[in-house]
Amino acid sequence: MSMPSGARAAVPQIPEAVHRRRWAILVVLMFSLLIVVLDNSILNVAVKTIASPAPTGLGATQSELEWAINAYTLVFAGLLFTAGLLGDRIGRKKVLLFGILLFGAGSALAAMSGSPAQLITWRAVMGFGAAFVMPATLAVLMNVFEREEQPRAIGIWAGSVGVAIAIGPITGGLLLEHFWWGSIFLVNVPVVVVALIAMMLLVPDSRDPNPGRTDPLGVALSIVGLVLLVYGIIRGGQLADFADPVVLLSSLGGLLVLAGFVWHEKRSTHPALDISYFKEPSFAAAVAAIALVFFALMGVTFFSAFYMQSVRGWSALQAGLMLLPLAAAQMIFAPRARLFVDRFGARATCTGGMLLVAVGLAAFALFDGTTPVWVLCLLFFVQGTGMAHVMTPVTVSVMQALPREKAGSGSAVNNTFRQVGGALGVAVLGSVLSTVYRGDIEGHLGAVPAGARQAAGESIEATLGIADKLGPAGAPLVAAANDAFLKAMHVTAAGSASVALVGTLVVALFLPGKPPAGQGPGGSGEDDRSVRAAGAGR
Known part of the structure; x- marks a missing residue:
């Protein structure tokens, strides 16, 4: 999937002024990406507060809360590919500035929402802006780093995604402990202002010089x-x-x-997209691995939140802090995954990473209500390590498969598969969790008034809410709810691990192995670094 060495040598070198500030540019891109990904999960910790009557919250119903979350996801996923194409055509910096400005405006308006309907609307606006930010960050990265440095830069970029997923609940928990619910959105505004100034000063514009006709x-x-x-x-x-x-x-x-x-x-x-790239097994396997690993990860993130807060009784902040080992592993290993690829090849690195993810997910099938905290920390660290050794190599495979002028399209494909895989994981595995839980808890709702039994069996949160209203008589129902949830979690964890094993098989069969001795990364028989150095003058 790599370009022939002759083609690489013909690609214009990055201007010296841009090359000198490439790491500062990467920090700006990470900063922009961080708030977009973080906000995709931060709302989850505020749903109980927003459901409370005014002035504490908005009095949102369960359905309205779900759409406050899903409006962002729906618009974000639907526009990712289009945003990547526009970046290639009109300029990635322009698209990035537009996206972050719209995201900031949507955040400010969401914070001031006076009703659930307004919140849903402004969340959709935020998703619209985020769709233009995420692919543009990766596309700009590909255009400010030379090919030999791209795996390291992509590793740092991928690590920032993992960090954002982990610190979202922590940030939300801290803000809700000291401020009103709208603070989880308003906090984005000063960050957006700083990011806009830094982008205008540091980030160069780039686009496809020959975009051709529109489609x-x-x-x-x-x-x-x-x-x-x-x-x-x-x-x-x-x-x-x-x-x-x-x-x-x-x-x-x-x-x-x-x-x-x-x-x-x-x-x-x-x-708009050259479908012939998907005929290459390594390219198709890379995007499939992205979807499968996020299917498994987002599913387990969904049920682990309920496990920690409902079964273990931890606060949203405490549950968020438990994800720090996952973030730490991403920060440590994602930028260094390229070293394993250089030594063992993408196939071995990604296969090992997917196996670690599968092991981490399967371990949830052994947890109970008293599993030691250090075991959970170790588990999340293992998951983060596995993720780091999957996401970086497959993202490099996707991005380096396309010429630099098509970086926006490559980033859009990468992020679209990631988003669809994650949404599918939450939906499918969440459905499995709910179905198994309801089937097990129904036999324990005899003490619940007939009119409330259906609602009490919908989720562990609903059951615990009814049990709390029953007072001392609800104690047996609490125990039954915990047991039913643990059983459902064990089944769901096994399903998540199975999906990760499918991903393991995909990368083991179709990703390229280590190039033979004497060949460069592209398999051309010529060291890519020497080709770059010959023309760079650096």
């Missing part, structure tokens, strides 16, 4: 297909019923539209 039909098909598919996934998870007519119609409709997108792109003389 409006392909762009429209990608948006409609992704929105329908992600909506079906989200709705199926909400209902815990993927056979629901609305869910089936949306999901299958999305898949059909995306199939039409592929058919159109293969026959177009000016495709």
Whole structure:
């Protein structure tokens, strides 16, 4: 999938002024990426507060809370590919500035929301802005680093994603302990101001010098297909019923539209996405690995939050702090994953990483209500280590497969598969968790008033809420709820581990191994570093 050495040598070198400030540019890109990814999870810790009546919260219903979360995800996932294409065409810096400005405006308006409907609307605006930020950060990175430094820079970029996922609940917990619920959004505004100033001063613009004709039909098909598919996934998870007519119609409709997108792109003389890249097993395996690892990870993040807060009784802040080992492992190993790839090859590195993820997920099937804290910390560290040794190599594989002028398209593909995989993981594994829990708890709801039994069996939070109202008589129900949840978690953890094992098989079979001695990374028989050094004059 790498470009021939001759083609690499012909690519214009990065200007010296840009090359000198490339690490400062990376810090700015990480800063921008951090708040976007962080905000994708930070709302989860505030849902109870927002559900409270005014003035504490907005009095949002369960459905309104779900859409406050999902409005962001739906718009974000639906526009990622289009945003990447626009960056290639009109300039990545322009797209990045637009996205971060819109995200900041949406954050300020969300903080001031006076109703759940307003919050849902401004969350969608935030998702719109985030869709333009995330692919642009990776595309800019590919255009300010020479090829030999890209794996290290991508490792740092990937590590910042893991850190953001982990510190989102911590940040939200700290803010909610001292301020009102809107602070989780308002905190973004000063960060956005700093990021905008830094971007204007440091980040260079870049775009495809020969973008060719536009492909409006392909762009429209990608948006409609992704929105329908992600909506079906989200709705199926909400209902815990993927056979629901609305869910089936949306999901299958999305898949059909995306199939039409592929058919159109293969026959177009000016495709938005060159589908031929997916014919390469290593490229297809890399994007599949991205989707599968996020399917497994986001699913386990979903049920582990309930395990720590509902079963163990920890606060949102305490539960968030438990994810610090995962963030630490990402920070330590993601920038260094390239060293393992250089020594053992992408196939061995990613296979080992996926196995670590699978082991970490499977360990949840052995947990109970008294599992020592140090075991959880070790588990999250193992998961973070595995993730670091998967995400960096597969992202490098995807990004270096495409020429530099198409970096926006490559980043869009990478992030779209990541987002769809994560949404599918939460929906499918959340549905499994809910179904198993309901089936086990139903036999323990005899003491609950008949009119409240259905609601009490929907989730462990609902059951514990009813048990609390029953007073001392609710103690047996609390024990039953914990047991039922642990059983459901064990089943879901086994499902998550199985998905990670499928990912292990995919990367083991299709990712490239270590190049033979004497060959460069591209397998050209010529060291890529020497090719770059010959023309760089640095």
